[in-house]
Every structure is written in C-alpha cells, then in structure tokens.
Amino acid sequence: MNDFQNKVAIVTGAGSGIGAAIARELAERGAVVIAADLDLTAAQDVASEIRGDGGQAHAIEVDVADPAAAERLVEFAVETGGGLHLAVNNAGIGGPDEQVADYPLDGWKKVIDVNLNGVFYGMKYQIAAMLKAGGGAIVNVSSILGSVGWAGASAYVTAKHGLIGLTKTAAIEYAQAGVRINAVGPAFIDTPLLSKNLDEETLGQLAGLHPVGRLGTSEEVSALTCFLLSDRAGFITGSYHLVDGGYTAR
Structure with missing residues (x-):
C-alpha cells in the first residue's frame, strides 16, 4: 500500500513507542517522515531503521513545548520534503502522582506545556503549511484520559481533555479548507x-x-492513526477515536 506516496509527514515523539510505530507505518506506505523527538539519538535510530528498510526519513530534535521549535520543525519539513501534508502530534509526558491540593505547580506547568500547549504550537504552524500545500490531515494523540478521570493525574487528564476540545475546534475552522483534524485515545499500551x-x-x-x-x-x-490520515477517512474530521480494548465501555 503506497497511499502516502509523495506526502511529507511530521511525527512528534517518534523516538519510541507509539510515535515510532506510526513513523514506520507512514514510511512503509510511501511518506517522507520527519521523525521529531526531544531525544535526538532515539529519533535518529528510528529514521535510520526506516531508511534501512527502504523508506525515507529524517530526524530532528524538537522540544514541542517551545513554540519557536515547533515553527522550526515545520520549516525543516517543508525545506526537506518540499511541503507538509500529514502530522501526528504524539509527544507527551506523564507527570507527578498527586491529588489536586498537593499537585506541584512546576509539575502542572510542565505537563500542560508539553501535552496541551505543545499540540497547539504544532498545529499553529502545521496547518499554515498544509494550507499552502493544498490541504492535509492531522491526528492528535490524546488518551482514554481525554474522556475519563484518573486520581492523581489532574494535569495529564486536563491536558488530554483540552486536547479533544482543541481538535474539534480546529477541525471546524479548517474543514472547508481541506485540512482534516482528528484525535485518537489509546488506553494502556x-x-x-x-x-x-x-x-x-x-x-x-x-x-x-x-x-x-x-x-x-x-x-x-x-493502524487507526494512519487510517485517519488517509484519504479513506475523507469524511472524518473533528472526531475522537478510542483504541482502548473496551476500557471506557465499562
């Protein structure tokens, strides 16, 4: 399947886990992948693996909580691949395990900066580049905690809930401009x-x-993320899709 041929895709948090799997699948399906991660060595390892398998990938170090870095990431993608068509905002962190009254202020700020502000910064520049390219698709990686709570994780839960609202709002704003924006909500992976x-x-x-x-x-x-990025999901935007093994059905 080469449905992403001639497409340039950014994946944040691409150095391991979910981000690495998405980067590999996009490359296998023909995309030029920009593997972004705070850990440059990890991103380089994934990009090298992709190239070793015959795909196209480039690595870059990015702190998604820095708006200037988010802008540079998009500029790098455009300069390297000639445009931007796909993006997966996957980078995220956990946070302190504390109840609300005891939650440390620095921990709250860091989680919100990475998990919520980082996605806003990413989309701000990604959407602008996609509009110039004639359209595109974005998937934001939320969590089951975008729809339910978890004691001791107020910052994480707040960020992931906020991410759903941000996704829906941006999807409405850019639907007629040809940019589709959805979110996925994994359970424990x-x-x-x-x-x-x-x-x-x-x-x-x-x-x-x-x-x-x-x-x-x-x-x-x-698998779900790449489906949402593909033209087969052309009528899907502003949605939040769970990958949770039935967790939230209880």
Missing part, C-alpha cells in the same frame, strides 16, 4: 514508557483493566 518503569505485577493489573484482558500495542494505535 505496551511501550517502553510502561515496561521500563513498572514491574510485572503492576503491568498485569493494568492489563486487567481492559475487558480484552491485555495491554494494547503501538501498532494497533498506528
């Missing part, structure tokens, strides 16, 4: 972020929260 920080017992408990009885995979999130 088997990524290095989980496996390196949680023990087997805790991972098992998280798996049990999903009616399907397991964690999701990065490839399952990528």
Whole structure:
C-alpha cells in the first residue's frame, strides 16, 4: 500500500513507542517522515531503521513545548520534503502522582506545556503549511484520559481533555479548507514508557483493566492513526477515536 506516496509527514515523539510505530507505518506506505523527538539519538535510530528498510526519513530534535521549535520543525519539513501534508502530534509526558491540593505547580506547568500547549504550537504552524500545500490531515494523540478521570493525574487528564476540545475546534475552522483534524485515545499500551518503569505485577493489573484482558500495542494505535490520515477517512474530521480494548465501555 503506497497511499502516502509523495506526502511529507511530521511525527512528534517518534523516538519510541507509539510515535515510532506510526513513523514506520507512514514510511512503509510511501511518506517522507520527519521523525521529531526531544531525544535526538532515539529519533535518529528510528529514521535510520526506516531508511534501512527502504523508506525515507529524517530526524530532528524538537522540544514541542517551545513554540519557536515547533515553527522550526515545520520549516525543516517543508525545506526537506518540499511541503507538509500529514502530522501526528504524539509527544507527551506523564507527570507527578498527586491529588489536586498537593499537585506541584512546576509539575502542572510542565505537563500542560508539553501535552496541551505543545499540540497547539504544532498545529499553529502545521496547518499554515498544509494550507499552502493544498490541504492535509492531522491526528492528535490524546488518551482514554481525554474522556475519563484518573486520581492523581489532574494535569495529564486536563491536558488530554483540552486536547479533544482543541481538535474539534480546529477541525471546524479548517474543514472547508481541506485540512482534516482528528484525535485518537489509546488506553494502556505496551511501550517502553510502561515496561521500563513498572514491574510485572503492576503491568498485569493494568492489563486487567481492559475487558480484552491485555495491554494494547503501538501498532494497533498506528493502524487507526494512519487510517485517519488517509484519504479513506475523507469524511472524518473533528472526531475522537478510542483504541482502548473496551476500557471506557465499562
């Protein structure tokens, strides 16, 4: 399948996990991928792997919480690939595990800056470039916590809820200009972020929260994301799509 041939795609947080899986699939389907990550070495490793498999990819270090860096990322994509047609705003962080009254102010600011402001900065410049290219598609990676709460994660939950509102608003604003914007909401996904920080017992408990009885995979999130980016999803915009193994059905 080469449905992204001649398309240039930005993926933030592309150095591992969900972002890396999306970058690989986009490249496999013909896109020129701009793999952006705060960890440049990780982004370079993914880009190198893609090129080794015959795809096209370039790596760049980006702090999505910095609006100037978000602008430079889009400029790099346009200069390198000749335009911008697709974007996946995936970069995100967790945050302190504290109740609201005890939540540290610096922790709140950092999570909101990366997980919400970072997506706004990204879209601000991505949309402008897509309009010049004649249209495009954006997928913002939210979470199941874009629709439900989680004790001890007020900043993360707030950012992911806000991301849904931002997605819907931008989708309305640019629908007639040919830019589609959607969001996906993964549940607990088997990524290095989980496996390196949680023990087997805790991972098992998280798996049990999903009616399907397991964690999701990065490839399952990528499959939905790439569908939403594709022309097959041409009538889908302003939507929030869950990849949650039935988590929110309970």
